[in-house]
Amino acid sequence: MAATPQALQAHRNRVPAERRRNFGVYVIAITVAAAAITLRDFAQLPSVLEHAPVGFWVLAGLAVAGDALPVTLPGRWNTSAIYPSICFTFAIMIDSGLAAAVVVQGLAVAVASLRLRHALWRAVFNLGQYTLAFGFAYAVLHLLSGDAPAGLPALAASAAAWFAVKYLTTATAIWLRDGGSLLPIIMGPLANEALSTGALLMLGPVIAAQTEVAPELVLALILPLLAVRRLSIITAEQNHLANIDTLTGLANRKALIGEVSAAVAGHAQRAVQGDPRSRFGLLLLDLDRFKHVNDSLGHEVGDRLLIAVGDRLDRLVRSGDLVARLGGDEFAVVAKRLDSPDQARELAEQIEQALTAPVVLDGLPLDVGGSIGIAIYPDHGTNFATLLRHADVAMYTAKHDGDGVAVYDPDADQNSPQRLSLLADLRTMLGQPDRGGLRLFYQPQVEITTGEVVGVEALLRWQHPTRGPVSPDELIRVAEPSSVMRLLTRWVVEEAVIQLAKWSASGMQVRMAVNVSVRDLHTGAIVEQIEELLQRYGVPPYRLQLEITESALMADPHRVLATLTRLQLLGVGIALDDFGTGYSSLQHLRRLPLSEVKIDRSFVMAMADDPDDLVIVRSIIELAGALGLRVVAEGVEDERAWRLLQSAGCEVAQGWFYARPLPPDELADWLSRTTLPARSA
Incomplete structure (x- = not known):
């Protein structure tokens, strides 16, 4: 152009x-x-x-x-x-x-x-x-x-x-x-x-x-x-x-590789010379809603939209910076000679702001927007492959968090050396007889009106042999993007069913809730696995309940809904976890085969001091009751929260006010010696 x-x-x-x-x-x-x-x-x-x-x-x-x-x-x-x-x-x-x-x-x-x-x-x-x-x-x-x-x-x-x-x-x-x-x-x-x-x-x-x-x-x-x-x-x-993208006239991947390699050489030399502008930034941009434009208006309009976006980017960057199109709706910018990483973020925010204005094609305004990830040389890498991968991680962080712009953070990188090592350890330990320190703890779920323990939630714990305790959040972040997640879920579900069978044999009749990820629900394999385990250990399906999050539903709602429907027909309960923190909650309540919703702990823990959170909690309880769904409040830490839930008509609660997560033997001992508060207290 x-x-x-x-x-x-x-x-x-x-x-x-x-x-x-x-x-x-x-x-x-x-x-x-x-x-x-x-x-x-x-x-x-x-x-x-x-x-x-x-x-x-x-x-x-x-x-x-x-x-x-x-x-x-x-x-x-x-x-x-x-x-x-x-x-x-x-x-x-x-x-x-x-x-x-x-x-x-x-x-x-x-x-x-x-x-x-x-x-x-x-x-x-x-x-x-x-x-x-x-x-x-x-x-x-x-x-x-x-x-x-x-x-x-x-x-x-x-x-x-x-x-x-x-x-x-x-x-x-x-x-x-x-x-x-x-x-x-x-x-x-x-x-x-x-x-x-x-x-x-x-x-x-x-x-x-x-x-x-x-x-x-x-x-x-x-x-x-x-x-x-x-x-x-x-x-x-x-x-x-050989160096341009034929659609937009911008640089292509080959030119981008050459530019970054040249920038690495030049900026490394400036760093030796003490030049404060020895950094440069690689910005990776992925357009939002571009697929919708292509699907609804056709590829010709989509191509024109990409050309318009490329032109906007080319006008924004400084002299000497490079704009490239990597393919599809992905663009990259090499921002050279930065005085500080903040300059790269400022440029990314300018790009984000420029994309907020609709692109008008044939009189039709098209909203695009985008998510931008930033990797800084040498802080986040010293070669093209590393910088691009880290910018990609940051871009998906920006997209997931909805912030628009994100700088690479090693803690958010599922593929950092530390996490890859932890993932390898997890895969190895799942193949060992003793599971290498993996255990399930159980937190009681108590009926507020009677004080009766009606269920437990199975919570995963890992005592790594050399690293010590691994937090559940980190464990899931490491496992979920990989195939190890399915191996882990299979082990957790089997352990849960075995424990249900043991409790049932000892006269303890409770329902057990187990968390599953979106990866577990993408195929119907989990339905056959659960059916086979329930039959093998003689556990009634209604004793098992699977908890899913709204974000898992949004990843692929059609396939997830099909799997959940089969589980419901099997007799397994379905609970919607962290309710109120996801998207389209009312639509999910209406369409999904649910038996329970769980109020997210962030609302429960803050409702005693925040009237707005209390209103949200009461609204969820009323809405779920009108739809015939059981309500469980998690994160009940003190008596104030318990009494507020009691007055709001919540049915079941769990949290440290009742008990911390316990291993199976300690849970049995706790049940034998504990008297729980009920409505009459």
Whole structure:
């Protein structure tokens, strides 16, 4: 996509003042050096032109005509354009000297600059580069050949000097203008440009020799030159297409990898030098609701939406930063030379704010929005793969929490080395006879009106042999994203059913609640497992109850609903855990085969001091009662909470006010010696 004049001006305005100043000084220095290196030779120019043969004028005409159609190499991954004039001006340098070559090249630069609409300063700078290149090439040629006719080694060395000076001065200019690391800028297009420019330069000696014999035959070289030009165009297009996303015109993954690798090298060098701006940020953006646009309006509209979003991102970033599309609705931004990580967050928040404005396509406003994850070099990684993975973790944290923007936090990373090690230990211990310290504890659920223990909740505990106690939250966070979760659930359910059978044999008739994750409900396998376990140990299905969360339902409601319906038909109870903290609660109460809802502990623990939480608790109790559902309040820690629940009509409660989670033998002892408060207390 072509940038508008306003966008180009905005891009220039975002270039730091220090960088603009350094670039300006460099342009002036090149121009002054070029003038100084050729000043003496220009004194001989009138004599050279006066005695110039016909061949000189033929070559001059072809040089100027050739640059009327220069081959430009598009994109930031190429450092210059290919100008056909150089084969003719290099031949003029060989036959007629430095000053004649510079004058003809100056005319060619003027034509090319008009054709490409270059600013005056750029035309002068380009001529300065050419002049320096010819100056060094001329010096090398005479150093190696003296006054004798130049041989092939001297001509090749002269051409190499010309290319080195021209290429390096261009690469340095780009480095000063855009920042980053100089070496990747030099190495990136070196092979392609050496091939194209080298072919033109080495035609120069052939043209020079032919001009001395039969100048008119130089015209026969036009066809080979057209072939070289075509090769240059193909090379340029291939190099450009290899680095861009064809839909949006932004950088693609390959270009992003190269940019991050270059940034790592450049910022590592600045860190050694003590530059405070030795950090950079990798921002990963995933659009919200893009799938809905594609599904409802079609892929053509979806593609146009991606183009519009890419354009917004490209306008927002600073000069030298890179915007890339990774595929689908994922974009990335490399934010370079950060004074602090807060700058990356500020940029991410600007992007988030920019995406809040609808994208209008054919008069239809489309809301997009997005979730952005940030990884900072070197804090969160020192190579592309690590930074991208950590930015991806942060992005999903932002999406899950609904915050829009998140910086990578190792504690939220399911794939950190510590968690991967813990996951491996868990997998190993599940295969051991003693389960390596895994145990189930049970917390009583008490009927408020009678003080009778009507159920227990099975709670997982892990005493790791070397790490000590692992918190239940960390244990679930480690296991849930992996296949180990199903192994863990199978073991927990089997342990629970075995314990129910033991209690039933001893005359203790209670219902047991077991938590399951969304991964367990994605297939119907858990239904067959539970049915087989209940039959094997002779436990009635109604003694077992599965607890699910609303967030689990939202992950894949259709498949989860199908599994829950089969469990209900089996006779297993279904409870909705943490009620009030998820989404679409009323819809779930109406559609799901529930027997119970559990009020989240956050409401129960705060209701004595927060009237709003008390109103929420009472509303849940009334709503569940109207739907014929049993209500269990968890997190009952003191008598105040117990009395408030009692007055609100809650049926069942659990919490430390009654008992902490206990192992099976301690639970039996607790039941034998405990008198619980009832409504009459």
